[in-house]
Amino acid sequence: MKKHLTIFGSLLIFSIAMIPAGFQRSLDASTPIATLLFDLGEVKPEHFIEAPTTEAILRGEEIVKLGRTIAPNGSQSSYVSKYYTCTSCHNVVREDPNLTVVDQDARLEYAMTNNIPYLQGSTFWGMVNRETWYNDDYVLKYGDLVRKAEKSLKESVHLCATVCAQGRPLEDWEMQSVLAYFWSLQMQIGDLNLSDSEKKQLAGPTLTDEEKIALIKSRYLQKSPATFVNPPDNKKKGYPYEGDPKLGKGIYELGCQHCHRPEGESDVVFDNSNLTYKWLKKHIPDNSELSIYEIIRKGTYAEYGHKEYMPHYTLEKMSDRQLEHLRAFIEHPEDAN
Incomplete structure (x- = not known):
């Protein structure tokens, strides 16, 4: 009898071993993609937080949205920055209907439909699922500071807090809290718009784990x-596109007025008066930051005694055509209704 049990046990172990990796995995829409990737053999990143607590997530959310929170010892923490919060430049929700491409027009339409700010920075939604930060041309602005931040989310948060936000370094518990909050914003399987056949491939034995990882990514x-990118060579002519005032209104209200509002980050307020539109229109051809072309494409830098500044929009965050939409609205706001 013992011999039979031993043989049965050996066969059972052999049968389990023969089941392809990944077979019968759960693909519930709410399953975090990181969970599936780790299960498939993906190495956990340095910013991974194992089972973040509700308290840590809430502290991180307050730091991101309000600039400070209640510390673990019960005291009120100091502001990370006197001038900005993270949400001055970053959303905390999904921004793109299609996660596989950069599509400024689709992003603007999505923002207008869902009333989402149209900002310079990348959204924190799905931030932990990315592999690099401060990418590409940001080295032109921040130099060697980008070298560490590009490959590390922690260093990216540090760079954003101390340089971009003109604030202070985060304490260890603050950094862990912010990362915990970021993990609460991670992407889920349902966000990827997988087809039924792709779901079957991920759940079944036809693909190797490496192929499944590649499919997910x-x-x-x-x-x-x-x-x-640079402003147009001739600002009177602008970029070679015809602007749509209705789309320009969306950029103005969801982008410009996000900071240029009463009690906003900027001390320059853009309201919806004809006086403001005329002022903006007057300065369009200028070779100074008063021109929408100059300020949007180049931004400004923090100065001694005036730490507030405007980050510029990269091409991916506002296309040349979209800048013409904004100009069309400023010049003809009546056509946006």
């Missing part, structure tokens, strides 16, 4: 591309 960008 093909459904979202691993980085947020960044290309710096």
Whole structure:
């Protein structure tokens, strides 16, 4: 009898070993993609937080949205920055209907439909699922500071807090709290718009684990591309596109007015008066930051005694055509209704 049990046990172990890796995996829409990737053999990144607590997530959310929170010892923490919060430049929700491409027009339409700010920075939604940060041309602005930040989310947070936000370094518990909050914003299987056949491939034995990892990663960008571009050579003519005032209104209200509002990050307020439109229109041809072309494409830098500044929009965050939409609205706001 013992011999039979031993043989049966050996056969059972052999049968289990013969089941292809990944077979019968659960693909519930709410399953985090990181969980599936780790299960398939993906190495956990340095910013991984194992089972973040609710308290840590809430502290991180307050730091991101309010700039400070209640510390673990019960005291009120100091502001990370006196000038900005993270959400001055970054959303915390999905921004793109298609996660596999950079499509400014689709992003703007998505923002207008869902009333999402149209900002310079990449969204924190899915931030932990990316593999690099401060990509491409950001080295032109931040130099060697980017070298560490590009491959590390922690260093990216540090760079953003100390340089971009003109603030202070985060304490260890603050960094862990922010990362915990970021993990609460990670992408899930349902976000990838997988076809039924792709779901079967991921759940079944036809693909190797490496092929499954590649399939998952093909459904979202691993980085947020960044290309710096110049204003048009002739600002009176602008870029060679015809602008749409209705789309320009969306950029103005969801982009410009996000910071240029009463009690906003900027001390320059853009309202919806004809006086403001005329002022903006007047300065369009200028070779100074008063021109929408100059300020949007080049931004400004923090100065001694005036730490507030405007980050510029990369090409991926606002296309040349979209800048013409904004100009068309400023010149003819009546056509946007």
